[in-house]
Amino acid sequence: MSLALSATVAERDVAVELRLGTGETLALLGPNGAGKSTVLGVLAGLVRPDAGRATLSDETLFDLPASWLPPHRRGIALLAQDALLFPHLTVRRNVEFAPRSAGASRAEARAKADEWLERTGVGALADRRPDELSGGQAQRVAIARALAAEPELILLDEPLASLDVSVAGELRGTLAEVLAGRTAVVVTHDALDAYLLADRVAVLGGGRVVEEGPARDVLTQPRHPFTAELTGLSLLTGRRTATGLVTDDGLALDGTPTAPLVEGRPVTAVVRPSTVSVRVGVPLPGEAGIAATVTALEPRDDLVRVRTDRLTALVPAAVVAELRVAPGARVTLTVPPAEVRITPA
Numbered sequence: 001m002s003l004a005l006s007a008t009v010a011e012r013d014v015a016v017e018l019r020l021g022t023g024e025t026l027a028l029l030g031p032n033g034a035g036k037s038t039v040l041g042v043l044a045g046l047v048r049p050d051a052g053r054a055t056l057s058d059e060t061l062f063d064l065p066a067s068w069l070p071p072h073r074r075g076i077a078l079l080a081q082d083a084l085l086f087p088h089l090t091v092r093r094n095v096e097f098a099p100r101s102a103g104a105s106r107a108e109a110r111a112k113a114d115e116w117l118e119r120t121g122v123g124a125l126a127d128r129r130p131d132e133l134s135g136g137q138a139q140r141v142a143i144a145r146a147l148a149a150e151p152e153l154i155l156l157d158e159p160l161a162s163l164d165v166s167v168a169g170e171l172r173g174t175l176a177e178v179l180a181g182r183t184a185v186v187v188t189h190d191a192l193d194a195y196l197l198a199d200r201v202a203v204l205g206g207g208r209v210v211e212e213g214p215a216r217d218v219l220t221q222p223r224h225p226f227t228a229e230l231t232g233l234s235l236l237t238g239r240r241t242a243t244g245l246v247t248d249d250g251l252a253l254d255g256t257p258t259a260p261l262v263e264g265r266p267v268t269a270v271v272r273p274s275t276v277s278v279r280v281g282v283p284l285p286g287e288a289g290i291a292a293t294v295t296a297l298e299p300r301d302d303l304v305r306v307r308t309d310r311l312t313a314l315v316p317a318a319v320v321a322e323l324r325v326a327p328g329a330r331v332t333l334t335v336p337p338a339e340v341r342i343t344p345a
């Protein structure tokens, strides 16, 4: 389902144009107040623009002032930051709700609900009520409910924002699986989400699209300062090994693949700087650390971005002061294998 949107919401100073191909996922990035939620609201039919037009495949969602499809007739599912499950219904009934509303029989709706609960990893929780679920489990159920409606377009508003890091990491993997091949728009503040979930990235600033393109290009060669700030991700390229990857110049790093990848295949490791720790000196014999040389120190509030010829680390300023690292210093970097995401190159 290809999507084309052009909309102006004058009161919020938002004026955007976006396009998305069939089966593609678009990540919408941008600082607070940039207009991301407004764009989702316009697509979902919850915010009426002053002017504009949107089409989803050959369906016109709106063409103002003449036409405006109400939310329930758009074939669009919106997944909010909080799961917003019906509290009085079991998990299974929550998920059955969408196919039932679309006219499916009870048996069909149940089969569909069970299938989606399995795919999102919460099949065993079908008979529980929402208040018996953790935040991550509830969000999985919400994803199952959104997808059981078989939407032509799925909108996700910071789906991982309210979860703690380890739960968010697991759910990110599930989302990557279920969004593959689906037309989706994901609002996120997190470059890693954009990198792992999206085919394309649009960066919003002040209600306008300031940068747009294939995710890899936008994230690795950012042109707008906000994108650069946001995407301080470190990337290493190399070949898949049994436990991680090895770079062309022989650095071996353990990591976690985002999908099964055969050994020897060209891969990229994506590392978030906040997960990298730094110590002065070269690795000790048998130590799994990475030998690196500091190339720059960039203070940011009470943190310092320690750039090296290998990975970038984001560490508290007090730690840098204690380590007394300076450009040219030889350091050892360590990063937990779970934080080294290995993706196809």
Ligand SMILES: Nc1ncnc2c1ncn2[C@@H]1O[C@H](COP(=O)(O)OP(=O)(O)OP(=O)(O)O)[C@@H](O)[C@H]1O
Binding pocket: 011, 012, 013, 014, 030, 031, 032, 033, 034, 035, 036, 037, 038, 039
């Ligand atoms: N209900 C509303 N009525 C009027 N103005 C609004 C409303 N909601 C948001 N705005 C304004 O519209 C602009 C865009 O806000 P929006 O919520 O779309 O940004 P966002 O990028 O989603 O931000 P955040 O990351 O903080 O959620 C902001 O100037 C905001 O103050």
